[in-house]
Amino acid sequence: MDxxxxxxKEASEGLKSKKFSSVDLTKAxxxxxxxxxxxxxxxxxxxxxxxxxxxxNADKVLAKNEGSTLTGIPCALKxxxxxxxxxxxxxxxxxxxxxxxxxxxxxxxxxxxxxxxLGKTNMDEFACGGSTxxxxxxxxxxxxxxxRVAGGSSGGSAxxxxxxxxxxxxxxxTGGSIREPASFCGCTGLKVTYGRVSRSGVTALASSWDTIGxxxxxxxxxxxxxxxxAGHDDLDSTTPDKPVPDYLKNIDKGVKGLxxxxxxxxxxxxxxxxxxxxxxxxxxxxEKMGAEIIEVSLPMTKYAVSVYYVTMPAELSANLAxxxxxxxxxxxxxxxxxxxxxxxxxxxxxxxxxxxxxIMIGTxxxxxxxxxxxxxxxxxxxxxxxxxxxxxFKKVDVLISPVAPIPAWKIGEKMNNPxxxxxxxxxxxxxxAAGVPAMSIPAGFVKGDDSDLPVGIQIIxxxxxxxxxxxxxxxxxxxTDWHNKRSSKI
Amino acid sequence: xxxxxxxxxxxxxxxxxxxxxxxxxxxxxxxxxxxxVKILEEVDTKDVEPTSQVTGLKxxxxxxxxxxxLATGEDLxxxxxxxxxxxxxxxxxxxxx
Numbered sequence: 301m302d303x304x305x306x307x308x309k310e311a312s313e314g315l316k317s318k319k320f321s322s323v324d325l326t327k328a329x330x331x332x333x334x335x336x337x338x339x340x341x342x343x344x345x346x347x348x349x350x351x352x353x354x355x356x357n358a359d360k361v362l363a364k365n366e367g368s369t370l371t372g373i374p375c376a377l378k379x380x381x382x383x384x385x386x387x388x389x390x391x392x393x394x395x396x397x398x399x400x401x402x403x404x405x406x407x408x409x410x411x412x413x414x415x416x417x418l419g420k421t422n423m424d425e426f427a428c429g430g431s432t433x434x435x436x437x438x439x440x441x442x443x444x445x446x447x448r449v450a451g452g453s454s455g456g457s458a459x460x461x462x463x464x465x466x467x468x469x470x471x472x473x474t475g476g477s478i479r480e481p482a483s484f485c486g487c488t489g490l491k492v493t494y495g496r497v498s499r500s501g502v503t504a505l506a507s508s509w510d511t512i513g514x515x516x517x518x519x520x521x522x523x524x525x526x527x528x529x530a531g532h533d534d535l536d537s538t539t540p541d542k543p544v545p546d547y548l549k550n551i552d553k554g555v556k557g558l559x560x561x562x563x564x565x566x567x568x569x570x571x572x573x574x575x576x577x578x579x580x581x582x583x584x585x586x587e588k589m590g591a592e593i594i595e596v597s598l599p600m601t602k603y604a605v606s607v608y609y610v611t612m613p614a615e616l617s618a619n620l621a622x623x624x625x626x627x628x629x630x631x632x633x634x635x636x637x638x639x640x641x642x643x644x645x646x647x648x649x650x651x652x653x654x655x656x657x658x659i660m661i662g663t664x665x666x667x668x669x670x671x672x673x674x675x676x677x678x679x680x681x682x683x684x685x686x687x688x689x690x691x692x693f694k695k696v697d698v699l700i701s702p703v704a705p706i707p708a709w710k711i712g713e714k715m716n717n718p719x720x721x722x723x724x725x726x727x728x729x730x731x732x733a734a735g736v737p738a739m740s741i742p743a744g745f746v747k748g749d750d751s752d753l754p755v756g757i758q759i760i761x762x763x764x765x766x767x768x769x770x771x772x773x774x775x776x777x778x779x780t781d782w783h784n785k786r787s788s789k790i
Numbered sequence: 791x792x793x794x795x796x797x798x799x800x801x802x803x804x805x806x807x808x809x810x811x812x813x814x815x816x817x818x819x820x821x822x823x824x825x826x827v828k829i830l831e832e833v834d835t836k837d838v839e840p841t842s843q844v845t846g847l848k849x850x851x852x853x854x855x856x857x858x859x860l861a862t863g864e865d866l867x868x869x870x871x872x873x874x875x876x877x878x879x880x881x882x883x884x885x886x887x
Contacts, residue, residue, distance in 0.1 A: 401865035495845050501860075508844065535858070537850040538843075606827040617804060624805070626879060631871040639882045640805075648807030656806055657816060660797070661823055663804040674827070679840035681833050686841060719822055735844030763845060 303328035304464040305786065308373060308521035311467055315362055315372045322355040322362065322372030326416050329374045333418065333465045336790050340441045342450070342459040344379050345387055346419040354416045361414060369524050371414030376460050376469040379420040380427055381407050382501040386417075390503050391435035392425045394650025395629045404501025405536065406470065406512060406529045413528050418466055421456030425655055426620065427472055427505050429453050430480055430724045431714070434654045439711050443485055443787040445751040448708040451481030454515070458485040461515040462754075463790055468516045468525055472502060474509045475608055476704070476728025479740035479758060482515055483703035486742045486754030486785060488773070489515050490522045491728075493763045494735030495540055497526075498533030506615035507538075509608075509732045518783055519741060519773035523547035526766060545767050555775045556590035561696030565601035566727050572706045574746030578755040579702045582743040582776065586700070589775055594696050598688040603681050604730040605722060610665050610678035617662025625650065657718060682733050689734040689762070698772050699760040702727055703740045707753040727758065737761055739769045742782040751789060754782075792821045 303325050306314065314320050330348055337343055351374065358372035377383065380390050382400035384407075389395045403411065410417075424434040432440040432455025440455040442448040443463040450459040454471030458481030461469050471478045473491035482489025490513040497512040504510060512529070516522040527548070532541045562583060567576060587593050625632055625646025632645035651659070665674035692699060704724050714720045731738045738760040745752035757776075761769045777783050792800075797817045801808045808816065863877065873880045 397871075398869065401862075401869065402860035493845070495847070508842070534852070537852075538845075538847065540845055540847055600833075603830060603833060606830050609823060610827050610830070621805075626870060626872060626881060627866075628869045629871065635882065637882070638886055639884045642882045643805040644802075644807035647805050651806065653812075653815075656801075656808070656812070657819060657823070659804045659806065660800045660816065660820060663800050664792075664796075664820070664824070667800070667803065676840055677830050677835060678827075679842065680835035680838040681830050682841040683838050684833065684835070686844065718819060719826060722823075733844075 304332045306467070307517045308467050308524055311373055312369045322358040322416060323352060325372065326351050326355040326374050329418055329465065336463055336465060339446050339790055340443060340459050340463060341438060342421055342440050342456040342463070342465055343376070343419045344389065344391060344422050344437045344456065347386060347417060351416050351418055358414050358416060368413045368528070370410065370528055372416060373467050374416045374418050375410070376418050376421050376457060376466040377407065378423050378454050378457050378469070378471045380423060380472055380503050381470060383407055383420070386420070388420065390426045391423050391437055392650065392655070393436045393630065393652070394623050394625070394646070396436070397630055398628050402501065405498040405533045407501065409529055421460055421469060423456055424453035425652055426503065427453040427474060427477055428616070428654050428658055430476065430721045432456060433711060433715060434652060436652065441711070442708045443790050444753055445708070445748055445789070447750070448710055448748070448753070449484065451484035451708060453477040455481045457515050458482050458487060458489065461517060462487040463787065468514055468521060470512065470514055473511050473513055473732065474505050475612065475732050476725040478513045478515065479728050479738060479756070480704045480724065482740040483756030484708040484754065487515050487517060488519055488522050488742070488783060489513065489740040490526065491731065491738050492526065492530070492766060493737045495538045496737070496764065496766065497529050498536040498539050500533055500535035504619040506612040507619065508615060509612060511732070519739070519770055519777050520548070520551060522739070523551055523770040542764060547767055547770055550767055550771050551774045553771050554589060555586055555772055558591045558698070558772065559594055559696040560586055560591045561594050561596040561692055561699040563596050563598045563601070563692065563699055563701055565598050566701035570705045571702060572746065575702050575705065575707065575755050578744035578746065579700070579757050582757045583700055585776060585779060589779065596692045596695055596699065598692060598730065600681065600685045600688045601730055604685055604733055605726050607678045607682050607685065607733060608729045609661065609722060610674045611682065613658040613662035614666050614675050615662070617659045617666065620655070620659060623647070623650065654718065685730055685733045689736055693762045698768060701758045701760065703756045703758040704728070707746050707748065707755055731760055736763050737766050737769055739773055741773050741776060742785065744782055792817055792824060
């Protein structure tokens with residue numbers, strides 16, 4: 301029995317019925333990681349010793365028929381979640397030796413539920429990027445074609461789940477950083493409603509955009525994980541005190557009679573023909589299952605990338621001001637003579653190009669004389685994007701669209717053209733602008749030159765409608781098996 | 791167009807030292823990005839309120855008491871790469887002598 305291709309549900313059932321132990325499962329995963337990760341580079345840190353100890357403890361709990369659905373389940377964390385006593389770098393040189401003194405709230409929650417952490421996964425530096433190429437540890441490869449990117453910024457987490465190197469993995473999504481890599485690698489990726497999951501202890505990028513979510517092998521698994529991590533946290537004042545529903549309750553209800561909107565702006569210019577075909581085939585599938593398909597319009601879509609690349613760098617430049625080589629991280633090689641010199645060196649040496657670019661854009665748009673023209677204007681256009689979604693959700697229950705306009709590109713191909721990477725997020729950014737939840741699920745493949753490449757569809761719902769997203773996603777996974785496909789190349 | 795002088799100025803405000811080569815490269819790349827976002831100018835935003843919070847939360851407050859027991863001051867000081875003296879981080883001089 302291959303233990304690493306089990307879903308969370310299957311692994312949990314196997315543990316509970318004592319078919320195998322958490323130690324067996326954890327060992328199987330490390331074997332798999334040792335075999336596969338030298339080609340993919342999804343992990344930047346493996347914590348095998350601690351993992352085996354945690355697995356032994358989980359087995360003691362399971363032996364007493366106690367514990368939760370997650371007890372003993374091996375999983376991975378993007379290297380942006382603070383883990384007490386375990387190096388957390390955000391894949392930036394400036395934090396290369398940072399060992400957090402406390403756990404992020406969701407790390408604490410997962411520990412309490414009894415999971416086993418396998419290690420920390422690769423990402424674009426400070427989660428800024430769409431390909432994991434901007435990691436100080438080097439890129440993560442796509443499991444379907446190792447010469448291509450895994451997507452980003454949570455590329456390590458996506459590749460780990462898609463290649464059976466973790467049962468599930470957590471990531472963050474500010475403009476598409478969960479959904480795009482999930483689509484590129486072929487796994488389920490959930491971005492929650494803004495504020496649904498606590499961000500305390502997770503390095504902030506753009507505070508009015510950042511969300512946390514999960515990569516999983518199935519929609520049902522994603523629902524199970526969200527059940528554990530969702531909810532109000534006193535340490536994150538953006539988490540509303542709203543009850544967390546039972547996410548599995550309606551998951552089998554199907555889509556009969558549901559209204560699914562197809563936003564026409566998401567199928568326009570720049571969408572790869574193969575991607576278009578995959579998404580329309582999925583829409584047909586929903587129609588067959590009894591959903592009503594309605595074309596809708598979100599006319600502000602084309603402005604979302606610009607809104608993002610004004611407000612996101614602005615917020616980033618403020619949030620990353622704390623990384624100055626004084627309170628955390630590394631001392632610069634050239635310490636200089638005074639404090640200003642020290643700051644200039646610490647940040648000049650510690651950040652790589654993409655972070656420097658974004659901090660400077662942010663600093664520029666917030667500087668005297670430019671604030672109204674850039675930042676305030678962008679926040680006003682953001683209001684109009686939100687109104688687009690509000691109007692659409694008066695007509696339909698959910699929206700279905702492509703996740704990214706193109707499939708995974710070749711490593712290095714876009715490195716000299718940062719703007720072209722920004723445009724890969726054109727269909728995911730509007731969702732973050734409006735703070736609504738969305739999920740990417742595998743829906744087929746397009747032809748690459750060496751290998752078929754996975755393509756996902758994006759299911760978008762109104763704020764706090766995660767339950768509905770699971771219902772819609774699960775219906776599709778019952779009639780298709782795209783989510784069960786694994787690359788034979790690794 | 792963002793001139794090299796402007797890039798230098800912004801970099802100083804952002805406390806980032808750049809090499810001459812970086813200044814050149816960023817001048818072009820940042821100009822491209824700022825040109826691209828100009829598309830926002832064509833949107834009529836008269837009487838539109840700017841967004842600051844998306845889920846409608848307002849004025850979230852709590853009692854002004856220390857509740858965080860996540861880490862001790864000592865733990866936090868250990869994160870610094872600089873020498874610690876009297877429970878404080880010793881930094882380079884701010885004013886040159």
